[in-house]
Amino acid sequence: MDFNIPEEIKMIQATIKKFVEKDLEPIARKVEEEGEIPEEIVQKMRDLGLFGIPIPEEYGGLGLNTFGEVLIYEELSKTNACFRSRIGTSNGIGSMGIYMDGTEEQKQKYLPRIASGEWSAAFALTEPEAGSDAANIKTIAELKGDHWIINGKKHFITNADCAHVFTTMVLTDKEKGSRGGISAFIIEKGMPGFSLGTVEKKMGIRGSHTAELIFDNCMVPKENIIGGDPMIGHGFKTAMRVLDKGRLTMGASALGAAERLLEMSVFYAKERVQFGKPIGEFQMIQAMLADMATEIYASRQILYHAACLRDQGKKITREASMVKLYCTEMACRVVDKALQIHGGMGYMKDLPIEMYYRDLRLYRIFEGTSEIQRMLIARDLLRN
Ligand SMILES: Cc1cc2nc3c(=O)[nH]c(=O)nc-3n(C[C@H](O)[C@H](O)[C@H](O)COP(=O)(O)OP(=O)(O)OC[C@H]3O[C@@H](n4cnc5c(N)ncnc54)[C@H](O)[C@@H]3O)c2cc1C
Numbered sequence: 238m239d240f241n242i243p244e245e246i247k248m249i250q251a252t253i254k255k256f257v258e259k260d261l262e263p264i265a266r267k268v269e270e271e272g273e274i275p276e277e278i279v280q281k282m283r284d285l286g287l288f289g290i291p292i293p294e295e296y297g298g299l300g301l302n303t304f305g306e307v308l309i310y311e312e313l314s315k316t317n318a319c320f321r322s323r324i325g326t327s328n329g330i331g332s333m334g335i336y337m338d339g340t341e342e343q344k345q346k347y348l349p350r351i352a353s354g355e356w357s358a359a360f361a362l363t364e365p366e367a368g369s370d371a372a373n374i375k376t377i378a379e380l381k382g383d384h385w386i387i388n389g390k391k392h393f394i395t396n397a398d399c400a401h402v403f404t405t406m407v408l409t410d411k412e413k414g415s416r417g418g419i420s421a422f423i424i425e426k427g428m429p430g431f432s433l434g435t436v437e438k439k440m441g442i443r444g445s446h447t448a449e450l451i452f453d454n455c456m457v458p459k460e461n462i463i464g465g466d467p468m469i470g471h472g473f474k475t476a477m478r479v480l481d482k483g484r485l486t487m488g489a490s491a492l493g494a495a496e497r498l499l500e501m502s503v504f505y506a507k508e509r510v511q512f513g514k515p516i517g518e519f520q521m522i523q524a525m526l527a528d529m530a531t532e533i534y535a536s537r538q539i540l541y542h543a544a545c546l547r548d549q550g551k552k553i554t555r556e557a558s559m560v561k562l563y564c565t566e567m568a569c570r571v572v573d574k575a576l577q578i579h580g581g582m583g584y585m586k587d588l589p590i591e592m593y594y595r596d597l598r599l600y601r602i603f604e605g606t607s608e609i610q611r612m613l614i615a616r617d618l619l620r621n
Pocket of ligand 1: 359360361362363367368369370392393394395396439447599602603604605606607608609612
């Protein structure tokens with residue numbers, strides 16, 4: 238497979254690299270401590286067009302294909318993970334349902350605003366009783382005249398506090414459940430009966446917020462089902478297709494972070510002297526560096542390969558799960574070794590390694606845990 242990177246993508250990569258080094262990295266620790274991304278940084282993200290990375294050009298986005306998109310997220314992930322989360326949640330899982338399955342009217346109404354960064358988007362599937370078992374959602378809608386009346390609760394929803402648009406999975410036929418009874422709604426901030434609940438306190442990625450969503454007789458116009466009436470009951474399929482693609486961008490995020498950790502570890506191994514020589518001269522340190530580099534190389538290959546397959550129009554459900562599983566588990570092994578190589582310094586907040594250690598741990602949980610990825614891969618193997 239041809240992994241030649243087109244010139245225009247190389248230019249965007251170089252711009253992102255500069256943005257990360259000049260604007261994001263200097264404030265990465267401050268954002269972690271204060272739990273907020275400064276508005277001027279969000280504005281720079283808008284100016285660079287980052288909120289529209291995969292959104293088609295006709296709706297104001299950059300229109301990058303999957304390969305281009307994963308390359309950009311790989312670069313953007315060499316700093317505090319919350320910056321990637323702020324962007325990727327909105328133009329990825331938050332709005333992808335609309336540009337994949339939405340009506341033309343819905344695309345015209347929402348995508349230009351999301352692509353410009355004027356509006357942010359979030360993806361709401363998880364509920365207290367429905368995490369890995371996503372088909373078990375209880376949030377339910379009843380059609381009354383021209384409106385759906387929605388009742389229920391979502392939790393752990395990323396970007397909930399800054400989003401204007403929520404791609405929300407809701408039961409429209411309790412009997413059918415995930416087999417034709419779940420629909421994807423576009424819920425707007427401010428719709429009657431829709432409110433934010435608790436903002437959850439997390440172990441890491443503190444600059445990105447997750448919260449509960451409360452639907453208390455929330456009134457949503459009939460036309461707000463993604464894809465309109467013909468798509469009533471097709472929401473679970475939309476959600477799964479969104480997650481297939483999301484799993485590749487998660488892989489890219491894990492890869493970018495791992496690359497940064499390897500770079501830091503090589504640098505430290507050359508600089509830190511013990512027993513009269515740089516620790517990089519000790520074979521046990523060299524073995525850790527070699528294992529990190531090898532796993533990163535393997536991750537990059539499967540990620541790029543799956544992204545290119547998707548761009549060729551191939552179904553990549555199994556590959557997406559493999560990428561999500563391998564890259565996120567790899568990044569956790571890499572950060573553990575990076576911390577070990579840095580010794581006591583790795584445990585201190587003076588260096589960002591402890592932050593990566595906490596942040597990367599999440600990647601094995603959200604958008605489908607490692608166990609669920611293994612289950613999906615095995616199911617596909619046994620079925621086919
Ligand atoms: C910070 C954060 C942000 C999130 N953002 C979003 C978001 O924006 N939108 C959204 O919809 N959701 C979001 N989530 C939810 C996330 O996708 C779920 O947390 C995840 O899918 C796991 O669900 P759960 O937490 O309920 O764990 P559970 O499903 O309760 O799982 C608990 C454990 O049991 C294991 N397990 C469950 N079923 C099986 C099985 N069949 N076989 C083997 N093991 C199994 C799991 O792997 C896990 O180890 C977010 C979560 C977090 C923590």
